[in-house]
Amino acid sequence: MTATTENWTIASAADAARARALLARLAADAGVPALDRARFLTDLGPRLRGALDAGGTELTVTAETDGRLRLALGGPEPWQHTLDCSSPVPGPLPAPADASLAEALLGADEDAAALLASLAETEELLRLHREELHQTNQGVLALHAELEAAALAQRELLDAERAARAEAEKARRLLTFLANASAVLNASLDxxxxxxxxxxxxxxxxxxxxxxxxxxxxxxxxxxxxxxxxxxxxxxxxxxxxxxxxxxxxxxxxxxxxxxxxxxxxxxxxxxxxxxxxxxxxxxxxxxxxxxxxxxxxxxxxxxxxxxxxxxxxxxRDVAEALQRAQLTELPTTPGLALAARYLPATHGLNIGGDWYDAFPQPDGSVLAVIGDVTGHGLRAAVIMGQLRTALRAYAVEGNGPARILTLLHRMLRHQEPELYATCAIARVTPGEPGVVWAAAGHPPAVARDPGGGVRVLEAKPGIMLGVPLPYEYEEHSVELPAGSTLALYTDGLVERRSAGIDAGIDRLAQAMGALGAADMADLDAAADSLLKPMLHDSEHDDDICLLLCRTTGP
Structure with a gap:
């Protein structure tokens, strides 16, 4: 089967109408869809009119074996078009004179009806799509509103969280300052x-x-x-x-x-x-x-x-200090014996303890030099110190020696104040006699310096502390001291430091006494001050300090 070609002369409007009608029928017979036919015929009409205005032309129609229908229009503006047909165009091609205009008109109405139906379907589909688009837009708008509301809520939550964190940080800072400031204020008692x-x-x-x-x-x-x-x-x-x-x-x-x-x-x-x-x-x-x-x-x-x-x-503190100062005795003036004493309260804490010194003559002409320390600080320690001092003098008046006095004090304190303890040292010095008798109850040993500057520690083992819940009898000790010798009685606050043991402090005291010259020892009050300087070089001490110096001056 070969392609069929016909040349149609278009010289008048009737020729153009018949050609158009014939092509509409061929396209319909070949199965071209109505919409494609309408588009093709709509494009063909102005072309034919233009060719007529130019004086006429020829329209070449070719039916291809592959089912295509090709058209070529001559004239000043050549035009070509191809229709894809679903079925072959039967040959031979008819002449334009064979076209019936009446049938073409009716066919055009059918095509127009089909086109309008398709258009109605398209409009309905377009309406459905428009409605769907509208619903989609409404959903998108609602989603945007929800997202905006969620974002706003999130921002509000973030702002609330920031505010809460700021408030918590502020509260933490204020509480920290309050705690630190309270600690600073409560650390001082001044x-x-x-x-x-x-x-x-x-x-x-x-x-x-x-x-x-x-x-x-x-x-x-x-x-x-x-x-x-x-x-x-x-x-x-x-x-x-x-x-x-x-x-x-x-x-x-x-x-x-x-x-x-x-x-x-x-x-x-x-x-x-x-x-x-x-x-x-x-x-x-x-x-x-x-x-x-x-x-x-x-x-x-x-x-x-x-x-x-x-x-x-x-x-x-003032009451305790006044009470303690009232208990400190004025040293007696005794021929053949020089006395000097110093008392320094602690630089920390309540500043009032139970340290005391005393010196008083006996009926036999001897002098009892006493140094003591009640455990604890405060008003109670000062009161107990006063009781011990008074009791000691009372026992001494009865003619008791240092050891017996300590034994009686131990018994009294053990029964009256079972939870309170004290240390004490008593030395009996007789002017004109080259010796000293002493007894100690848990107290640091006395230090003696001879006139030539030799120093020794009276290291006889002391008895137990006063008040320890055990029955105890104290012993007396004696040592020869030539005229001009100096005996130092002291409390542990002078020699004991946290950074070193008490033995090191006693050695320092012995060295300080040995370092004093004869001129320094001439004035016993000045000697007491000279001893305190090297012993208290740091100026800070946690305990009270008592120092009692006794020097024999000969018959």
Missing amino acids: HEDILRRLPELLVPEYARHVDVWLADDEQTPPGGRAAATVTAARTGRPQHASPHLGELPGVDDLPASALFPDRPLLCLPLGARTVQGVLTLAAPGERFDPDTTVMLLELARRAGIALDNARQYEQH
Whole structure:
């Protein structure tokens, strides 16, 4: 089967109409879809009209063996087109005269109906797609709204988390400061030191200026203080004086202070049970922070307790020190014997202990030199020391020797104060006689220096401490001392240090006594001071110190 070609002459509108009608029928018979036919015929009509306007032309139609229908239109604007047919075009090709215009018109209506039906389907499909697109858009918009709401909620949660972290960090910082400041204030038992530390702790982070007014301050009249300070002292309630309301937790608001009108003041009573004074703070900025105010209220309460503790401690110390000083005897003046004593309270702690010294003559002309140390510190130790001193003198009046006196003291302390112990050393020196008799109860050994500068430690084994819950009889010891010799009795505070044992301290004392020259020993008071200097070179000691020097001067 070969291709069939026909040339159609297009010279008039009738020729063009018949050619168009014939091509529409051929395309329909060949199975070309109505939509493709409509597109083809719509494109062909203007081409034919253009060819007629140019004076006519020829239309070449070729039916290919592969089922294609090829068209070529001559003229000033040549045109070619190919139709893909589903079935071959039967040959031979008809002539345009064979085309019926009536049938072509009816066929065109059928094609138009088919096209309109397809268009209706397309419009319905387009409507469905448009509706679907609308629903999709609504879903997308809803999703965007949900995402935006979720993002907003997430931002709010993040902001809340940041705020919570900031609040937690702020609370941690305030609590840390409160704990550290409380430790600093409670570490001191000197109220002047506490008053000095308060501004150091608070300025400049928590206050621009700090003033402390104590209740017993008689130097500054109330008129020299801010009205809020006086109100806080009178009512015991915290006061806030400022041009604007502070609305701080637990604090009363007052008008701005006439003394400080340009800055807010926070006046906090010091103390928990009683008002020790008022802590007045000038705001570091424009106003006080509520959370910081809560911390400052607690700090003021603790500072008041620290001040109260310091005052009670000072009163207790003063009473104990007065009692102890009252118990220290004035040394007797005895021919043939020189005496010198020193007492130094501890530089740490309560500063009052149970160390004491005593010296008094006996009816036989001898002199008893006593040194002792009651365990513990404070008022009780001072009271027990006084009882021991009084009892010792009473036993000595009865003619008892050093060992017997210690035995009686041990018995008394063991029964009256079973939980309290003491050490003691008693030396009996008789002017004009070259010797000394002594006894010791758990006390460091005496140190003797002869006139030539030789030093020895009287290392006879001492008895047990006074008050130990065991029956005990003390022994006496004696040693020859030539005229001009010096005997040193002391408490352990002079020779004992935490960094070294007591034996090393006793050796240092012996070396210090040996280092003194004859001129140094001429004045026994000066000799006592000279001994203390090398022994206390660090100026710090944790225990009381007693030193009693006895020097025989001959008959």
